[in-house]
Amino acid sequence: MMRPALFSLCLTLPLATPAFAQDLDMLTPADLLPLAQEEGTVTVYSFTSRIGRVEAAFEAAYPGIDMIGFDLSSTEMIARLRSEASAGIANADVIYVSDSPVVLTELLDAGLIAPYVPPRVADLLPDSAKSPVLQQRLSTKVLMYNEESYPDGAPVDNLWDLTQPAWNGRVMMVDPLQRGDYLDLMTEIVLRADEMAVAYEAAFGEEITLDDGITDAGRQFIVDLFANDVVLFGSTDDVNVAIGATGQDAAPIGFTTYSDRRDNADEGWALQVANEVMPSNGIVFPALLALNPNGPNPAAARLAVDFLMGDDTETGGAGFAPFYVAGDWATRTDIAPHPDAIPLDDFNGWRIDPQQTATIRADVADLILQVQ
Amino acid sequence: MPIRPFRPLQLPAGLGLNLIVLLVLVLLVAAPLLTILMQTLAPDRIGAWRDVLASPLSPNLFWRPAANTMILGFGVATGCVLIGGLLAWLVVMTDMPFRRLIGFLATLPFMIPSFATALAWGTVFRNGRVGGGGGLLEGMGIAVPDALAWGMVPTMLVLIAHYYALAFTVIAAALATVNGDLVEAAQMTGANRRRVLFGIVLPVVMPAIIAGGSLCFAAAVSNFAAPALLGLPVRMQTLSTRLFGMIEIGQVERGYVLAILLIAISAVFLALGNRLLAGRRSFATISGKGGRARRFALGTARLPLTALALLICVLTTIVPILLLIAASLAPMASALFSNWTLQFWIGDADPAFARGQAGILNNPQLLRALSLTMGLGAIVALIANVIGILIAVALTRHRLRGISEAVSQLSFLPMLLPGIAFGAAYIALYGAPIGPLPALYGTTTLLALALTAAMLPFAVQTGRATVAQISGDIDEAARLTGAGFLRRIGAITLPLASRGLIASLLLCFVNVVSDLAIVVLLYTPTTPLFSVLSYRYASDGFHQFANAVTLVILAISTLAAGLAALLRGRNRPWLSS
Numbered sequence: 001m002m003r004p005a006l007f008s009l010c011l012t013l014p015l016a017t018p019a020f021a022q023d024l025d026m027l028t029p030a031d032l033l034p035l036a037q038e039e040g041t042v043t044v045y046s047f048t049s050r051i052g053r054v055e056a057a058f059e060a061a062y063p064g065i066d067m068i069g070f071d072l073s074s075t076e077m078i079a080r081l082r083s084e085a086s087a088g089i090a091n092a093d094v095i096y097v098s099d100s101p102v103v104l105t106e107l108l109d110a111g112l113i114a115p116y117v118p119p120r121v122a123d124l125l126p127d128s129a130k131s132p133v134l135q136q137r138l139s140t141k142v143l144m145y146n147e148e149s150y151p152d153g154a155p156v157d158n159l160w161d162l163t164q165p166a167w168n169g170r171v172m173m174v175d176p177l178q179r180g181d182y183l184d185l186m187t188e189i190v191l192r193a194d195e196m197a198v199a200y201e202a203a204f205g206e207e208i209t210l211d212d213g214i215t216d217a218g219r220q221f222i223v224d225l226f227a228n229d230v231v232l233f234g235s236t237d238d239v240n241v242a243i244g245a246t247g248q249d250a251a252p253i254g255f256t257t258y259s260d261r262r263d264n265a266d267e268g269w270a271l272q273v274a275n276e277v278m279p280s281n282g283i284v285f286p287a288l289l290a291l292n293p294n295g296p297n298p299a300a301a302r303l304a305v306d307f308l309m310g311d312d313t314e315t316g317g318a319g320f321a322p323f324y325v326a327g328d329w330a331t332r333t334d335i336a337p338h339p340d341a342i343p344l345d346d347f348n349g350w351r352i353d354p355q356q357t358a359t360i361r362a363d364v365a366d367l368i369l370q371v372q
Numbered sequence: 373m374p375i376r377p378f379r380p381l382q383l384p385a386g387l388g389l390n391l392i393v394l395l396v397l398v399l400l401v402a403a404p405l406l407t408i409l410m411q412t413l414a415p416d417r418i419g420a421w422r423d424v425l426a427s428p429l430s431p432n433l434f435w436r437p438a439a440n441t442m443i444l445g446f447g448v449a450t451g452c453v454l455i456g457g458l459l460a461w462l463v464v465m466t467d468m469p470f471r472r473l474i475g476f477l478a479t480l481p482f483m484i485p486s487f488a489t490a491l492a493w494g495t496v497f498r499n500g501r502v503g504g505g506g507g508l509l510e511g512m513g514i515a516v517p518d519a520l521a522w523g524m525v526p527t528m529l530v531l532i533a534h535y536y537a538l539a540f541t542v543i544a545a546a547l548a549t550v551n552g553d554l555v556e557a558a559q560m561t562g563a564n565r566r567r568v569l570f571g572i573v574l575p576v577v578m579p580a581i582i583a584g585g586s587l588c589f590a591a592a593v594s595n596f597a598a599p600a601l602l603g604l605p606v607r608m609q610t611l612s613t614r615l616f617g618m619i620e621i622g623q624v625e626r627g628y629v630l631a632i633l634l635i636a637i638s639a640v641f642l643a644l645g646n647r648l649l650a651g652r653r654s655f656a657t658i659s660g661k662g663g664r665a666r667r668f669a670l671g672t673a674r675l676p677l678t679a680l681a682l683l684i685c686v687l688t689t690i691v692p693i694l695l696l697i698a699a700s701l702a703p704m705a706s707a708l709f710s711n712w713t714l715q716f717w718i719g720d721a722d723p724a725f726a727r728g729q730a731g732i733l734n735n736p737q738l739l740r741a742l743s744l745t746m747g748l749g750a751i752v753a754l755i756a757n758v759i760g761i762l763i764a765v766a767l768t769r770h771r772l773r774g775i776s777e778a779v780s781q782l783s784f785l786p787m788l789l790p791g792i793a794f795g796a797a798y799i800a801l802y803g804a805p806i807g808p809l810p811a812l813y814g815t816t817t818l819l820a821l822a823l824t825a826a827m828l829p830f831a832v833q834t835g836r837a838t839v840a841q842i843s844g845d846i847d848e849a850a851r852l853t854g855a856g857f858l859r860r861i862g863a864i865t866l867p868l869a870s871r872g873l874i875a876s877l878l879l880c881f882v883n884v885v886s887d888l889a890i891v892v893l894l895y896t897p898t899t900p901l902f903s904v905l906s907y908r909y910a911s912d913g914f915h916q917f918a919n920a921v922t923l924v925i926l927a928i929s930t931l932a933a934g935l936a937a938l939l940r941g942r943n944r945p946w947l948s949s
Binding site: 049052071072075076082083084086091099101102105169172175176178180233237241242244245247248252266268361362369370372 | 428429432433503504505605621624703799801
């Protein structure tokens with residue numbers, strides 16, 4: 001049901017009808033530009049402060065359109081969008097957000113965000129990056145180790161090693177019940193239970209036996225990992241220090257973000273990814289770009305999304321520059337992989353399917369709650 | 373049977389005042405709380421109550437975190453009252469040297485973010501459990517047991533070190549108003565020091581002790597940073613880490629249910645405190661006259677007590693501040709004391725450094741944020757304290773069965789509500805136009821309203837402690853001579869409560885300046901605030917910049933504290949010797 005405020009907003013904004021929105025979806029950036037300049041501003045809710053640098057680049061590229069960036073964590077953004085919608089307020093035009101499993105269920109299904117794929121880049125994206133919502137780039141939560149402490153390469157080659165006495169109390173990660181990314185990682189391990197069973201046999205030469213009440217190898221891994229005294233933290237930075245700090249004899253190992261390796265020199269870390277791990281070293285997950293279906297600046301919103309997807313140069317140009325970092329990957333197939341990182345095709349991480357993740361994520365959280 | 377002359381309907385005295393403050397509290401506190409409660413009662417969400425309270429998940433989801441939370445709350449409240457009370461007594465009532473310095477230092481810990489105090493603990497006591505190289509003690513070859521490095525003990529100690537300043541501030545303000553005549557009379561009739569302390573001073577400042585203890589309790593049970601940093605590595609969860617986590621992983625209903633239960637449990641315990649406060653009538657000691665008490669001579673205990681007080685202040689104030697300064701200068705968080713540089717403060721944007729971030733003093737938003745944050749802090753502190761005094765007067769002078777209990781509880785709630793839920797409720801409630809009232813969405817007014825509500829616990833608690841001490845006789849005398857309510861507030865209550873009021877203004881100001889959780893949901897880019905700037909830096913891993921902004925906030929808070937001390941200074945015989 002439409003709230004009065006929302007209703008009057010639609011009356012005063014005849015442009016915001018679905019038919020018109022569909023027309024806008026077809027327009028090229030050149031066609032959008034004059035409409036967007038007439039609107040004059042575009043508001044972006046962003047989960048990263050890098051939007052500040054996009055702002056400057058966008059305003060240089062499209063004079064006359066003021067980009068207003070809001071930094072909010074994904075959780076805060078979801079809370080803010082929901083309460084704004086219930087008050088009939090449409091403040092944001094563009095939503096740039098992580099936490100895809102929650103976004104799809106809480107925002108897309110509720111009609112609080114609308115998908116948009118700029119026609120200019122549609123053919124340059126794999127289908128998985130276009131539906132149900134546009135994916136701009138991919139990030140990670142994967143197994144990392146200390147390359148100073150282990151100069152011959154990763155000290156483990158199978159996830160199941162982490163459940164062995166040698167790693168008791170020496171596996172670090174952020175509490176999966178404090179941060180969604182890490183819950184997604186645990187969930188993916190359950191979704192890939194068959195692969196986990198195969199990896200178990202590879203590690204121990206025998207078929208896995210499940211505890212009472214445990215239904216698959218993925219869940220068994222979570223139970224065993226927690227029983228092996230996995231050490232939990234509140235933030236990824238703390239995990240990076242624990243694993244990566246130089247000067248450690250036998251550094252612990254753990255799950256963190258591949259692209260944080262670029263801070264090794266600045267922070268005094270020796271983080272390196274463990275890529276050769278059975279069945280996988282962790283997850284690769286998307287950052288999403290979507291529109292507010294009732295946003296006040298529909299043309300400028302589309303122009304901004306188009307801009308954030310990068311231009312046609314090899315590295316994506318000014319719009320993508322803040323996101324062109326080693327360890328993150330553009331979803332666009334024509335943007336060259338960063339020279340300092342493993343290309344996505346050679347990377348061993350599981351690519352999550354946010355809709356699949358959403359189906360059992362709460363169950364996995366309940367399991368962790370019980371074994372923690 | 374005597375026939376009474378007909379009189380117009382006689383309303384209980386103070387009914388109007390009570391109804392007004394109740395209305396304010398309903399709008400500012402009850403309505404948002406109800407919005408949150410309703411969200412957990414929707415048919416598809418009500419299952420969250422069973423999950424939390426009666427399911428196989430309950431022990432880890434609720435009961436154990438709740439037990440940890442209560443242990444923490446009581447431990448911290450007790451520790452804070454003991455330390456804060458001791459320091460307040462030493463500073464205000466004894467002949468200890470360095471009183472001025474210690475009195476100033478003891479108000480500071482509260483202005484230092486609790487994560488900095490937790491960080492300080494970690495720097496010293498961190499052990500091998502978390503890799504990354506140990507802390508100072510392990511560096512010296514001293515093994516640190518897990519129990520001292522992680523979990524309940526360090527969390528409790530860090531929170532005491534952080535919040536005792538609350539108890540100190542409230543209790544010192546109350547002690548300063550103890551009527552010297554009483555003490556003198558007791559001394560002249562031969563009462564010894566112990567007798568005077570336990571027979572006169574303690575009973576008289578009891579309202580302040582209860583108020584300070586309650587504030588510390590509420591602050592401790594809702595603190596997130598310390599248990600998250602020090603508790604998680606040994607899997608100690610509190611209700612605040614649990615509810616933050618539940619909201620963070622998208623299980624919002626469970627998070628809100630936990631928040632409501634936290635409020636309910638705390639309300640029970642705080643009600644006990646309120647009962648103590650309301651049940652006694654013998655606190656009134658400020659009678660508008662009477663000299664200050666003669667200072668207790670500490671005698672042989674003077675030196676050891678001075679050393680103890682200085683040690684507490686240095687450990688809880690200077691050490692965390694030095695650590696923050698180091699953390700804003702050191703390029704590597706893992707080596708806080710090497711390669712210091714001022715780049716994070718005054719550097720130009722250089723692509724080779726911190727991904728091209730300029731130093732904070734070169735951030736054009738900083739100045740704007742400075743004036744805006746301070747303006748907002750001042751206004752909110754003022755409004756919250758006006759409301760706070762009115763509520764305190766209503767609760768102390770005009771108690772009405774039913775209404776007073778509701779007022780008392782409502783004024784304490786905001787402290788226990790998670791900021792994100794509070795902010796969201798404010799948008800949903802007041803974002804859109806209501807009747808003739810304009811939409812407040814995106815305005816500084818909405819931000820100020822929410823922050824005012826959030827500051828009420830401080831304003832009301834300190835207000836109550838002070839007003840409870842003011843003798844009702846003066847007020848009564850003024851009333852008989854025909855002075856109106858506002859006149860009496862302005863001419864009697866405010867001047868006599870000024871000490872407590874200044875302390876409370878300061879607490880509110882500091883809180884507003886450093887608050888984030890509520891602000892982040894309500895701010896707009898046209899209203900950049902300090903805490904948002906700091907968050908922006910921290911969220912992208914630029915901790916040096918975030919720490920630098922924190923230090924600026926701290927510097928402003930310290931200046932405000934100094935200013936408050938100067939304001940009081942004109943009339944504070946208790947500090948001159």
